[in-house]
Amino acid sequence: MDRWVEMLEIKDLKVAYGRVRAVKGVSFTVEEGQIVCLLGTNGAGKTTTLKTISGLLRAESGEIWFDGRRIDAQPAHEIVGLGLAHSPEGRRIFPRLTVEDNLRLGAFARKDKAGIAKDLQRAYGLFPVLYERRAQPAGTFSGGEQQMLAIGRSLLSHPRLLMLDEPSMGLSPLMMQRIMTTIAELQQEGVTILLVEQNAQAALSLADYGYVLETGVITLENTGRALLSDERVRKAYLGED
Amino acid sequence: MIVLQAMVDGLSLGALYALIAVGYTVVYGIIQLINFAHGEVFMVGAFGSMTVWLLVPGQQLGLWMLPIMLIGGMVASVAIALLMERVAYRPLRNSPRLAPLITAIGVSVFLQEFVRLFYGRIPGFPDAKANVTFPTIEGVTGTAIKLGGLDIDRPTIFTLAALIVCTVFLYLFVNKSRIGRAMQATSQDPDTARLMGINVDRIIMIAFAVGAVLAAIAGTAQGMMNTNINFKMGFIAGLKAFSAAVLGGIGNIWGALVGGLVIGVLESLATQVMPHGSAWKDVWAFVVLILILVFRPQGLLGARVVDRA
Numbered sequence: 001m002d003r004w005v006e007m008l009e010i011k012d013l014k015v016a017y018g019r020v021r022a023v024k025g026v027s028f029t030v031e032e033g034q035i036v037c038l039l040g041t042n043g044a045g046k047t048t049t050l051k052t053i054s055g056l057l058r059a060e061s062g063e064i065w066f067d068g069r070r071i072d073a074q075p076a077h078e079i080v081g082l083g084l085a086h087s088p089e090g091r092r093i094f095p096r097l098t099v100e101d102n103l104r105l106g107a108f109a110r111k112d113k114a115g116i117a118k119d120l121q122r123a124y125g126l127f128p129v130l131y132e133r134r135a136q137p138a139g140t141f142s143g144g145e146q147q148m149l150a151i152g153r154s155l156l157s158h159p160r161l162l163m164l165d166e167p168s169m170g171l172s173p174l175m176m177q178r179i180m181t182t183i184a185e186l187q188q189e190g191v192t193i194l195l196v197e198q199n200a201q202a203a204l205s206l207a208d209y210g211y212v213l214e215t216g217v218i219t220l221e222n223t224g225r226a227l228l229s230d231e232r233v234r235k236a237y238l239g240e241d
Numbered sequence: 242m243i244v245l246q247a248m249v250d251g252l253s254l255g256a257l258y259a260l261i262a263v264g265y266t267v268v269y270g271i272i273q274l275i276n277f278a279h280g281e282v283f284m285v286g287a288f289g290s291m292t293v294w295l296l297v298p299g300q301q302l303g304l305w306m307l308p309i310m311l312i313g314g315m316v317a318s319v320a321i322a323l324l325m326e327r328v329a330y331r332p333l334r335n336s337p338r339l340a341p342l343i344t345a346i347g348v349s350v351f352l353q354e355f356v357r358l359f360y361g362r363i364p365g366f367p368d369a370k371a372n373v374t375f376p377t378i379e380g381v382t383g384t385a386i387k388l389g390g391l392d393i394d395r396p397t398i399f400t401l402a403a404l405i406v407c408t409v410f411l412y413l414f415v416n417k418s419r420i421g422r423a424m425q426a427t428s429q430d431p432d433t434a435r436l437m438g439i440n441v442d443r444i445i446m447i448a449f450a451v452g453a454v455l456a457a458i459a460g461t462a463q464g465m466m467n468t469n470i471n472f473k474m475g476f477i478a479g480l481k482a483f484s485a486a487v488l489g490g491i492g493n494i495w496g497a498l499v500g501g502l503v504i505g506v507l508e509s510l511a512t513q514v515m516p517h518g519s520a521w522k523d524v525w526a527f528v529v530l531i532l533i534l535v536f537r538p539q540g541l542l543g544a545r546v547v548d549r550a
Contacts, residue, residue: 056436078438079433092432
């Protein structure tokens with residue numbers, strides 16, 4: 001069975017903040033097992049799109065389907081339980097809770113204790129620094145460590161689809177490489193990934209498929225490799241002229 | 242000796258303020274609302290335990306009545322607190338912060354007037370337009386216990402014991418329970434808490450309920466201390482407890498407990514040791530409030546050690 005199965009389907013999504021419409025009719029799909037990348041400049045609507053999928057924002061119109069189920073009317077705290085995790089922009093770890101408490105909160109929607117313990121070990125295995133400093137308040141961590149914690153925390157919900165918003169923001173090149181390697185590893189483990197990134201080079205090298213979002217509409221889509229060599233993408237996002 | 246006696250009395254008063262102050266601080270920590278109607282949650286708690294006493298036939302005064310009255314007070318307080326959250330504050334969740342604040346003052350006045358006008362209309366219930374005599378439960382009211390020259394009032398012992406039990410309970414609840422961790426997460430970052438699967442509406446309700454349970458214990462204790470209760474008892478006590486919460490650092494539960502005890506002892510010392518001090522009884526808490534707002538607005542324990550890097 002080599003046929004791709006659609007895991008996430010967005011149909012004509014429109015989202016507004018007050019009177020300003022940030023997403024103006026976006027449609028795209030993420031297929032099971034893929035890494036799909038959303039590219040675009042600041043204000044293009046990438047973060048708004050992710051927040052609407054995870055239920056933090058409500059769509060004006062359009063549909064969101066996850067795993068054959070329509071979720072655009074469901075509250076955020078129920079969506080994570082369906083297997084759709086969202087690691088938000090800016091990491092948003094809980095600074096005054098310990099690393100381990102942060103990780104355990106990622107599993108808040110779950111009841112299977114054995115599974116949680118296993119996923120906790122998996123997160124510690126991916127990022128040993130989290131284990132070494134598990135009793136420390138998360139706010140004492142550097143940006144890169146906080147990003148590891150944020151990803152680890154998302155994994156504790158045992159997601160089948162993981163949405164990562166700007167995971168490389170503010171990280172050193174070395175740390176960024178580490179995060180990108182982890183994303184590839186997660187795909188190997190069978191996690192589907194929807195990635196929002198400013199760093200187009202790194203993101204497209206990983207992505208099976210990519211969409212370019214400009215001021216609330218998708219202007220370009222193709223496989224990651226094709227986008228990487230697309231002249232328009234190279235000019236706009238890879239700093240070439 | 243007079244100083245020592247004043248301190249014992251102050252601890253009792255302070256335990257009362259501390260129990261009420263937790264309600265201000267827990268709610269503030271989650272939704273950044275100063276619930277000025279929390280004094281009325283305390284008042285309704287006192288009337289709730291009074292009501293249960295009235296409903297049990299034969300005007301029982303045995304100590305066994307105390308837990309029954311406490312439960313009655315808690316039920317009344319929690320019901321009122323959840324009702325005000327649902328009806329008055331939740332619809333204003335995304336409004337400018339001034340709107341729920343003014344609403345809270347409205348809820349406060351409404352509840353005072355409601356109790357004043359309607360309590361006595363229930364057949365067999367005393368008129369609540371003036372003081373209502375509170376039952377003198379055996380063991381926890383009556384003659385003071387002598388201890389090496391000090392008079393220790395029986396309600397004092399109850400109030401301090403209640404404070405200790407509540408502190409232990411709060412510590413375990415906040416730090417060791419799953420819901421407690423979810424409360425801390427919600428207070429630090431509500432949107433991200435939702436992404437973890439936490440039902441933030443439910444956490445807010447739990448915050449109101451926890452504050453109400455402690456307020457009901459305080460209301461019952463106040464009834465036994467003063468031997469009477471009235472519809473406006475929550476006004477000054479609420480404002481003093483609010484001052485205690487600010488003193489300790491609003492949003493910080495342990496700060497509220499410490500702040501309550503400090504304000505209680507200060508008030509008692511100032512009242513009993515200073516000449517003509519008792520005329521100024523209601524001044525000291527607010528002197529402390531003003532001083533702390535000027536010199537240490539984050540409160541005694543309010544300093545955040547670590548935040549976002």
